[in-house]
Amino acid sequence: xxxxxxxxxxxxxxxxxxxxxxxxxxxxxxxxxxxxxxxxxxxxxxxxxxxxxxxxxxxxxxxxxxxxxxxxxxxxxxxxxxxxxxxxxxxxxxxxxxxxxxxxxxxxxxxxxxxxxxxxxxxxxxxxxxxxxxxxxxxxxxxxxxxxxxxxxxxxxxxxxxxxxxxxxxx
Numbered sequence: 001x002x003x004x005x006x007x008x009x010x011x012x013x014x015x016x017x018x019x020x021x022x023x024x025x026x027x028x029x030x031x032x033x034x035x036x037x038x039x040x041x042x043x044x045x046x047x048x049x050x051x052x053x054x055x056x057x058x059x060x061x062x063x064x065x066x067x068x069x070x071x072x073x074x075x076x077x078x079x080x081x082x083x084x085x086x087x088x089x090x091x092x093x094x095x096x097x098x099x100x101x102x103x104x105x106x107x108x109x110x111x112x113x114x115x116x117x118x119x120x121x122x123x124x125x126x127x128x129x130x131x132x133x134x135x136x137x138x139x140x141x142x143x144x145x146x147x148x149x150x151x152x153x154x155x156x157x158x159x160x161x162x163x164x165x166x167x168x169x170x171x
Contacts, residue, residue: 016093027071027147
């Protein structure tokens, strides 16, 4: 059960849906960089399942950081039930009855991994030294699977008119 602090006007929500659509579109695009299977939008090949930064693979590092950035934005959008700031856009804003909204479940993106994303992307921290070897790797397949499932959960809670806002191509 959630509580939205204030009900946003329909026109404001419709405009905000464009920003959210941009984020999910960017996530899908950067995820496709790791995807090598033409038959499935969300299929990650074995050699790209576990990737980390810090090697001299600059393009891969940039793409992974971009994926993590959009993961972070979408995770916050999909999971937060109250705003930290007056202008935060949250999934619960788009649900007709906020009391009907349930936070999506994430299998891979737990609190520790989200905290790690926040520390890695938001500022330099000494805790980075904890992430070496296998602890430095990110399971791209699991990230994509979590965000895809959470997005479908969100879309299933929208009425048909609001669902269309997120299905429109970006202009």
